Amino acid sequence: MRVYCGISFHGFGHLAQAAPVIHELTQRIRIDSLTLQCCAPPGELQRWFSYPHHHENIETDVGIPMFDALTANEEATYQQYQIQLQERPQRIKRLENLLRKHNPDLVLSNNSPLLSRAAANLAIPCFHFCSLNWADIFWGYCQGKPNANEIYQSLCSDFNAADGFFRLPPYMPMPGLTNLIDVDPVCRTGQTRDLIRELRLEKPHHLVLISMGGMPYPIDFSNWPRFKNTTFLYGGVYSHELPPNFLHSQELNIPHLDLMFNCDLVITKPGYGTFVEAACSGTPILYLPRKDWPEEPWLIQWQQDKTYCQEISAEKLRTGNLQEEVSQGCGQRRAPIVKPTGATDIVDHLLATLKPTQ
Template sequence: MSRPHLFVDISAHGFGHLAQVAPVLNALTERLPALRLTIRSGLPTAKLQTRIAAAFTHLIGSSDFGYVMHDAVSLDLPATALAYRRQHADWPAQVERDARVIAGLRPDLVFSDVAYLPLAAAALVGIPSVAMCSLNWADLFAHFFAGESWAAEIHGQMLAAYHSVESFLRLTPGMGMPELRRLRSIAPVAALGNDCREALRRQVGCATGERLVLIAFGGVSKALPIADWPPLAGVRWLIPQDWQLEHPSVVSFEGLGRPFTDLLASVDAVITKPGYGTFAEAACNGTPVLYLRRSDWPEQDALLDWLNGHARCREVSEADLLDGCLHAALEALWRQPARPVPRPSGAEEAAAALLPWLAGRGA
């Protein structure tokens, strides 16, 4: 009997899509150890392996681009519009090419977060598909470009692809997505980290009473001028390695050799942008969040409403963040009472939703 085969497409628009998919795949492979995984993503194989426990075949490539970004919180809309117009200039041919790839792999099911090209391709060759995300590219496209004369055909092609799925698993928190069919809302999906705070503080040489604050913008760069910040007594910053900053108050978190979720579960706060992965994981690990709003990002309000109801959190302005004026914001954040942590049961819900096609029982 052949092994069940799942084709997974994970967007490389930041790390949040991987943070959503990985717990689902881990839950699914626990239930179905014989599952064969083929994963297409523009993320590095090593990055995928930090989150996905099971063995998989990696097809390196991106079937979506999401949005062209100036940095983690600001969009390049003219470049994004051009990219969408180029992608859809010969849409039927693109779908046919992708359909040949998917048909050649012969998966039992296509699972996408949240590219629509593999969904259209799967429909063309009669392979069932399921999408999952807290957003979809069609709603975001309509938000920014619906008024453009060239946009209606592209939006229609996007919607048709999303409408072809057996189910769209809408994560909590997430956008409303009123235009999508076969929508099913599920609980939050988040990886839970191991609390290693004492070992972590010894590793970075924290003084007694010194706090650790993680700065992470979800895989899209936004370097901050920490070297120019005024000293903030009693705080050590964990920053991305690619900032290439040597400073007595900072430590590169990649160089610590610990899983990101373990770090997130062990620090005193995280500074980030509104994004599903970090917001959900911070809330479910009980970590306070200091966030910088994104400029005109439609998913943002749903994420912020949920975070404010489930975690200690506080907004910081870009001016204060760039100037390093963070003492008052952090102290106010730490004075907030702890909240009951949400239970991230969405991974089990999603795994159960995928299982029928892979266990051979039909939809």
């Protein structure tokens, strides 16, 4: 089977969803060629996908322009979707040419409405899989603006051109889509390790992972107080030397998923990848809210149903005045109750529908 998969690079969440699905598919059926369309750097893409593939380094969708990891640029979002609507025929034609070039038997999308329209025009089976869709994210920011309804309806129509949209929990409402197929969560999980021993720390000791996702969100730790018997693991860019009770996670030679699976607490923002990885690991969360992100209420409600999940303020994160929150959160680790079986659900459905030669 020849597979073409378009993946948004709006942070790491879409890669975190796509990687288990592609892996499951490669384990279940012979893949003659795999093409990944994504504007992630080749090295980043290779980190998520070990199976041999061809990389089309082309943006799949407009996404949502951001000022930083927490703040959307509403005006730029509106302008970009205006331009996409105006250029829609030409953009679809370019995608059709890409699909003709690779001649796939199956198109997967996370999460490009124009890709499913191009696939439908060429009569190629196409399925979306995601926890959100850009139509309802756009509507959350731009409803009420001139011709916003026309843009929304066009996006929904293109999403509905796919043979199905696998909706990954925790998901936002998708009232404009008519081809939804609900499955279980999708994520990768880590392995059990004794990180305290590996890092040569004295017990009792708490490990707190600080992971703000794939978009930059600078934090100045220089004014943070020392936390008793606590080490923070930070993987973001930091221009100064980290304080003594911090370790840079990228220098530890320990996979991020293993850190997530074995740490006592994670400090993060609401986002599919980290939230679901934490839920499937039983890891407690302190989160910095994004407030206006349309998907956020459903992410938080789902997370609070599955594991410990409490809000912190930007001021507390800035000053490090989190002793009480960290102390309480570190005692809340639970046995995970969420099983990430969504990739299996998706591939089961694909194989039953397409009936390819094994």
